[in-house]
Amino acid sequence: MTFNIKQLFDQYGPETNSLYAAHVNPKFAKALKIIGFDKPYVKAKGAYLWDADGNKYLDTLAGYGVYNIGRHNQVVRDALIDFMQSEYSSLVQMETPLLCGLLAKQLKDRIGYDLDNVYFCSTGSEANETAIKFARRATGKNTVIYASSAFHGLTTGSLAMNGSEIFKEKFGDLAASRKVPFGDLEALDRELAKADCAAFFIEPVQGKGVNIPPAGYLAEASRLCRKHGVLFVADEIQCGMGRTGKFLGLHHEESAEPDIVVLSKSLSGGYVPVAAVIMKASIFNKTFTSLDRAVVHSSTFGKSNFAMTAGLATLSVYDDENIIENAAIMGDRLGNRLLALKDKYEFIHDVRWRGMMLAIEFGKPKSLGLRTAWATVNKMNADLFCQAVTIPMLQDHRVLTQVAGNAMTTIKLIPPLIINDDDVDWFVTAFDKVMADLHKFPGPAWESLARIAKNALGKSS
DSSP states (O other): OOOOHHHHHHHHGGGHHHHHHHHTOHHHHHHHHHTTOOOOEEEEEBTEEEETTOOEEEESSHHHHTOTTOBTOHHHHHHHHHHHHHTOOOOOSSSOOHHHHHHHHHHHHHHOTTOOEEEEESOHHHHHHHHHHHHHHHHSOOEEEEETTOOOOSSHHHHTTOSOHHHHTTSOOOOSEEEEOTTOHHHHHHHHTTSOEEEEEEOSSBTTTTBOOOTTHHHHHHHHHHHHTOEEEEEOTTTTTTTTSSSSGGGGSTTOOOSEEEEOGGGGTTSSOOEEEEEOHHHHHHHSOSGGGTTSSOOTTTTOHHHHHHHHHHHHHHHHTTHHHHHHHHHHHHHHHHHTTTTTOTTEEEEEESSSOEEEEEOOOSSHHHHHHHHHHHHHOTTHHHHHHHHHHHHTTOEEOEESSTTOSEEEEOOOTTOOHHHHHHHHHHHHHHHHHHTSSSSHHHHHHHHHHHHSOOOOO
């Protein structure tokens, strides 16, 4: 039987949700159904998605920041087709791949900081695991330090640096780690002084909540790390690759000096998993100390020429289409228009952004009726208020967005960096209408929220 992917789409499309629920993750499928997010999307292009009925949606999740250059970018797709048609070798393993060297050089040129060696692997979590391992070997120390609200991945090493306890519960002992408050240099100095630290991991802009550090924090944190002989690791998995209006989030502070930079997510344009750990030679050489230890750490798919092709093509799109400049311009445009709504709506507590990484944080309103509604909703579930925004944004206005993290009253916007003025208008107009409806209490929006709360899953043991 000849394989035909289009035939599978046609034959099994109506069973999308039931197949996933039966064979993959039934709890997730049920959660999506409860909030009305169980829509099978059948087409994607640029910053947009389409459902089976032909309805067009604005995507402000971008696959959790994977699709910085939009979905199905033609340049990257053509490059991958050309690579496959060339029948060029890949994953010989006993080789030094051409495209691997080319992509490593381009990343080093864009990142700077006199970093010397690039290690390629598949995912952001795997990249952070690599950084932990290399830091331990380079320093001879065991403990890693991370910031509150951090997210560095969900494998056991990276999980040890997760700022949200719900992700860690019931998974046993994790790697040695300690948490410091985000933005608190005195607390960081105290922990680094304990002399057991291998590295301090920090997201220059935190993904969970879009937390932006105080001016000068990153530079001073890197100085403190040097003072105590601790490696400074910049996790740029989500905030890198132009997301903040510069190639790295760390580039907003010129005097910050990382020892290791970690990239992933959008490095391949969303076509294939790829990650890069860029580091100083002094760190790299402590792991690969001799010829017989030249492969003491490796990743089967890390040097795939297919993935390297995607990475090189993606970087060319950044240059040719001014992706980073657009992120800065459109991010400011969207952020300022959302900030202008803060005085209009009591629920909006803060709007913050850096480039195309934005947060809308909600808080307790002033008027009595709305305060009552706020207290009632948050007592039922800490995530529920944000769903009162995300659900109508999707159902009524066809805008896909979601809460910034577990138990947060913040929505995060990380759309493709290619959005335009019309997309900004689309989002702001929709958000304005949703907020206006939520400020009518009692009202239909609150009735819908109560129904969702009744149907929501209880906590499992």
